[in-house]
Amino acid sequence: MMRSPFRLATAVRKPNGDIALEVKEQRPIAQKYPFLSWPIIRGVVGLIDSLVVGIKALSHSASLALEEEEEKLSSMDIGISILLALGIFAGLFIALPAFLSSLVDQFISSTFVYNLVEGLIRIGIFLAYLLLISQMKDIRRVFEYHGAEHKAIFTWENGEELTPENARKFTTLHPRCGTNWLIIVLVISIFVFSFLGRPGLVTRIVSRVLLIPLVAGLAYEAIKILSRYQDNRLAYILTLPGLLLQRITTREPDDSQLEVAFAALKGSLGEDNYVAGENRRDS
Template sequence: MKRLGGQALIDGIIMTGKKCSAIVRRKSSGRIDVETREKYIVEPSGIEKVFLVRGIINFINIIRDSVWNLKLLTSCEKDDESRGFIKFISKNKVLTLLFSIIFLIFVFFVLPELIVFIIPSFKNIQLISGVKFLIRLLLVFAYIMSISSNEELSKVLRYHGAEHKVINCYESKSELSIENVKKSSRFHKRCGSNFIIYILICYLILFLIIPRYSFGINLFIELIIFPLVIGISYEILDYMERSDSVFSSLLFSISKLIQKFTTKEPKDDEIEISIIALKTSEGIKVKNTIKELFLIGRSILRDANIESYSLDARLIIEYCLRIIPTQVFTSEVEVSKEDENRYLDLINQRKNGKPIAYMIGKKEFYGIDFIVKEGVLIPRADTEILVDKVLEILNNSKNSLSICDLCSGSGAVGISIQKNNENVNCTYIDNYEIPIKVTEENIYMHDLKDRSYVVKSDLLEFFIKNGLELDGIVSNPPYIKSKDINTLMKDVRDYEPHEALDGGDDGLSYYRKICEQAKEVLVENGFIAFEIPYNKAFDIMYIMTSNNFVNIDIYKDISEHDRVIVGYYKSKIV
């Protein structure tokens, strides 16, 4: 007979497997505690293999373990004075064992024999045996129903059901997941409830042929043959597990009737406890380390053809666990199931195309971290060229300068400029609520509120209406052709705001409007700096020259693509 088995507690499970006994309990905070006892299960040898005797030895071991675990069985974080007696006896194992034996003898032997003895009408041996069987059966049911009626104690029955279901799932060689365990039966052939029923049936059959004597002699006979009954019941249990005969099926059907009352369908969190208990007791790895979890996430993203799979997996685990990069590659610390599930959920979101920046809520740009949310364009490294060129212009002046970050999005461009030049005042303009709020958050985070202004406006309308001037304009406007939006990469097309991408029919609508408006707000020789699509530099240069911009320069990115264009406004061109 396989030795894997368990015992239900009020707040968890004790599972005994080939490696150890695992005590797994859920605290009221939701935290899961795992305790192991070095109680290895080995194959029986010597007297433990002898027919009938092995059942008696097994029963003694069960009673011993149950008594030793009494404190665990009855204790939880909500202990109160009503458990005072149990807590007292559980501190003294000898007293507990003695009390358990006396209680068992009285309830199982003395009480049924006393009832049939004091009722004169009970004379027939068969009738007496049947009545005693019913009394004992009723006592078992009364005990079970008393547990079921108490919400706290009924958890024991749910954990009992979870124990059966996880063992059935494991022994059927199915993956130990909550869904698989839920599909498994809560009835098991090795259940202790079966053992009790077989004991009752054995007593019923034996006392159909044993003559009746006095109360004391009959009680003595019952006690004397109890080890034999235990041995026979164990052999029946062993036969039940090994056989698929009609007789064993009939016996299991009978035992199912009692298991319907001794087990209940468990909840998901109770199944989770049972899975951890079984894995721990069998020596199956329960938790992944930080390094192992990172490798799992990296593998998932690599198989999904995510180009930046390694970087993304690292950034997600750093975000989930609040750790530094070196810990990702070296740490052997185990990760809780809650954190692991959270990490894998984000990995699956990334696998399905969601940008990493939206998941972790930040993006590094120009060596600075920025808050990023859905509804705001994610800053790209290519745009850092725009910051470089504007800083070159501004650093040539020692005077305080006023610029505008137009179509600001997260505010990454303007803030990067201000962080690297203390003389710059910047007005951030966008026409949508989310970018406005995110820009304000980034300004506050980088302590630039004294030199920054945030305005909701349709491009430069705010400056035009208020007659305000600017020394320079920096902008990364939308420049994707409308018809090309649906051809973009999935993570851009499905997640980033189209209003920050769509530049009209030819992708140049914003450049035209900005250049026309800029003439009304820029000071003489004021500059305008754009990020541009790589194949539109000369088209945008034409737009700029048509609006009195001169000394126009085009700058390439590290891939040698046209990326930035800069020009200066002249009110009069000679």
């Protein structure tokens, strides 16, 4: 799946070897409601939009891959899926770290150190989760397609024609990947949660869940700032953890996966905007 400001493209390799491409025109919701483009708020909107788009894309790609008639997801289906995803996230990465850190509460006097310990536990659980699911065959293929997307984008940004030969030489680690956002969310949450002190376990869990939108919005703003200074050494150091994490969330793709990524990228750009042979890094 690839998206540009005005298009969303989903490409799927069908069982017969053909590539099915679906391109949808999309209008940024902030054009209709300008306040949604305000700092912090735009990060929250982006998070919700990514969840909705991701769920729809998974449903669509699964139906194409299995050559089954697609059942259109209702608003209720999407809502339930989002709530389920958020529930799993809250359980694994909020409730569990809060509970584990409470076991050492009596041994730590500093509020910040206590929240730091909880944050490190959260990061550890997150890394363990990624390493665990990366061993699953289907997830490995997802990570290979993730790597294919990055190679396709690098190829286009460097003004080269989208061919497997050109794409192979590029890395699967991209500085503007959403994986970087996840790491920044985990780091920023340590500082935000520290302002709440050391409430009881239940209050701690509830307050952290309620603060997810704020943390997501702050992380989004941090990513935007870092992306403006990606050639700066300090910015590179700050994005390095996200790049290292991509060693888990991306894998080297094969040529057939690169072709699917090319199709999605071209679809998202449109023929008018896809120009090979020009440097497109600042697009």
